[in-house]
Every structure is written in structure tokens, then in C-alpha cells.
Amino acid sequence: MSDGNTGVPHPDAPHPDAHMVAAAVGGLMPGRVPAAEYEACPVTHAVRMLGDKWTLLVLMLLAERAHRFNELHRRVDGISQRMLTRTLRALEDDRLVARTVFPTVPPGVEYDLTERGRELLVPLSALADWVVKDRAA
Amino acid sequence: MSDGNTGVPHPDAPHPDAHMVAAAVGGLMPGRVPAAEYEACPVTHAVRMLGDKWTLLVLMLLAERAHRFNELHRRVDGISQRMLTRTLRALEDDRLVARTVFPTVPPGVEYDLTERGRELLVPLSALADWVVKDRAA
DNA sequence: CTGCATCCTCTTAGATACTG
DNA sequence: CAGTATCTAAGAGGATGCAG
Numbered sequence A, B: 001m002s003d004g005n006t007g008v009p010h011p012d013a014p015h016p017d018a019h020m021v022a023a024a025v026g027g028l029m030p031g032r033v034p035a036a037e038y039e040a041c042p043v044t045h046a047v048r049m050l051g052d053k054w055t056l057l058v059l060m061l062l063a064e065r066a067h068r069f070n071e072l073h074r075r076v077d078g079i080s081q082r083m084l085t086r087t088l089r090a091l092e093d094d095r096l097v098a099r100t101v102f103p104t105v106p107p108g109v110e111y112d113l114t115e116r117g118r119e120l121l122v123p124l125s126a127l128a129d130w131v132v133k134d135r136a137a
Numbered sequence C: 001c002t003g004c005a006t007c008c009t010c011t012t013a014g015a016t017a018c019t020g
Numbered sequence D: 001c002a003g004t005a006t007c008t009a010a011g012a013g014g015a016t017g018c019a020g
Helices: A020-026 A035-040 A042-051 A055-064 A069-075 A081-093 A115-132 B020-026 B035-040 B042-051 B055-064 B069-075 B081-093 B115-132
Strands: A097-102 A108-113 B097-102 B108-113
Touching: A035 A042, A042 A055, A042 B042, A042 B055, A042 B115, A055 A069, A055 A081, A055 A108, A055 A115, A055 B042, A069 A081, A069 A108, A081 A097, A108 A115, A115 B042, A115 B115, B035 B042, B042 B055, B055 B069, B055 B081, B055 B108, B055 B115, B069 B081, B069 B108, B081 B097, B108 B115
Parallel strands: none
Antiparallel strands: A097 A108, B097 B108
């Protein structure tokens, strides 16, 4: 049942899994897809996260190197302190970003990608490759 | 400069590109990232699309097979006609979904993934794999 | 059956001011 | 420096009615 893959199927090698989005594709969900399951699906959560206003950009800047809070605030044009905080907290909650506090005066806080965060860059890269492929149409 | 890759970097092989998100990571954007460029970036657009409320689910159902409008409306629990229409139109605009009208009475409309839409399933699958990896933590 | 137009609500995000 | 609190504005999404 669990060979490591899941979620969305490869075009020519789809297969079942515990997650709802996958189930629909694997043919396990012939009828209606319960809203609760779709909302609870971790893949759904992941794309929602990436899709909100600032997450991708913050992720990209952190992929470059670790940043201080105000450093990010300066580089992300147009973001408010409130939204930067919220975005970073959400990334922390998903263990994509690690927060390190330096007990100096004034206090310094550094944000950096976790190992999991860096691993995300791989599928994200694949997605970006798809995006630019055949831009011509 | 252009080896086919772009956008988001592989952890150990990042490189520059024309797109803003990529540029930031490739080290080409040392300072502030212009909001306009981030908003215009096709990768940004793609993740926003996938991240909205119904797109992923509709995509997954269409990956299974082509659907009629009302067929989708029945299978996607909780979606309104308005949002199903909007979601499908957006997918059409991005050439991920093709719309075919059968001039019968009453009229029938079939939605199916385009080739580009099917190709999207590959990076999406990679993302799903990442999601379920080390759920334990 | 498929879908657009209208209205209305609720969530999200920006502005501003203030604190350890 | 690195946030939190509050208020407001904008937009996404839902309900309903009508039309080709």
C-alpha cells in the first residue's frame, strides 16, 4: 500500500493512497468527494500555503540564505510587519523554517530553512520547470 | 544560461533565470524584490491558482477522466455553480483544461485535461511525495 | 443542462500605533 | 530589533434568480 509515493499520480502510473486527493485520482472515490476530507488533505494544505500572498517569495529569499526579520521586511517589497510575522509563523508551524533568537540587546532573530524546507525546493523546482515549458503555446 | 530549468532552484544546483522568483534565489536580486515583478511572475501565478479553494480538487477529478459540468458539480462537495464556472474558466485560460460543447438539446459540455494539464500532474506528484515524506517528524 | 448577473457575507490583508 | 493589537479595506466565495 505504501511504496513511498502518494497524493497526485504520475500521468502513467497513478495509484491509491490514504489521502483524499489521491483517492479521487486513483479511482477510489467514484462519487462525491467529502469537503471535510479535501480540506483536511495535507496536499491541499501545502498548495494553499504556497499560494498565499507572500509565502513563495519569503521561501525563495530564505533559500538564498538565512535572514533577520527586518532584513526580510526590507527585501520583500510591500509586505507589512503583520503579514511577515504571520507568514513566518505559518512556515514555522509547517517546519519549513527555523527561528533562532539571539539573546543580545536589542534582540536578534534569524530565520532559515529547515532540512524539510530545503527539500521542498526540489518539487518546487519541478513545478517552475513546468511553468516555463512551452510558454509559446 | 538556459538549460531548460528555471524558477525555483534545486538545493544543490540553483541558477539564474529571467523570472523574478528565480532571480532572487540565484543571487541576482541582492536588494528589494519589486512587488510588481513578484506579482507578474508565472510561478507565482501558478501556485496561486493551485492554492485557491477548488482548483486542485477539480484538477484531480479531471485527471481521473473527462467530466460534464453537472457531473463535477455533483462530485465536488460544497462547490457553488458560480465557483465551479470560475474555476473551470481559470483552468481554461491557463490551458490546463479544454472545454468541448456538444450541440445537443439540452447542450452538453465536457471538460478534460489538456496535454499541458496532464504534464502538470508530474510536478504535482513530486510535491505530494514531499508532503507525505517524514510526516512523523 | 450550462451558465451569467446580482447581492451579500466572511475572510484576508493593509495601515497605524504601541511594547519588551 | 522584533514583534503585538486594533481598525479598516478589499476580495474571495456563497445564495439566489434568470437565460440560452
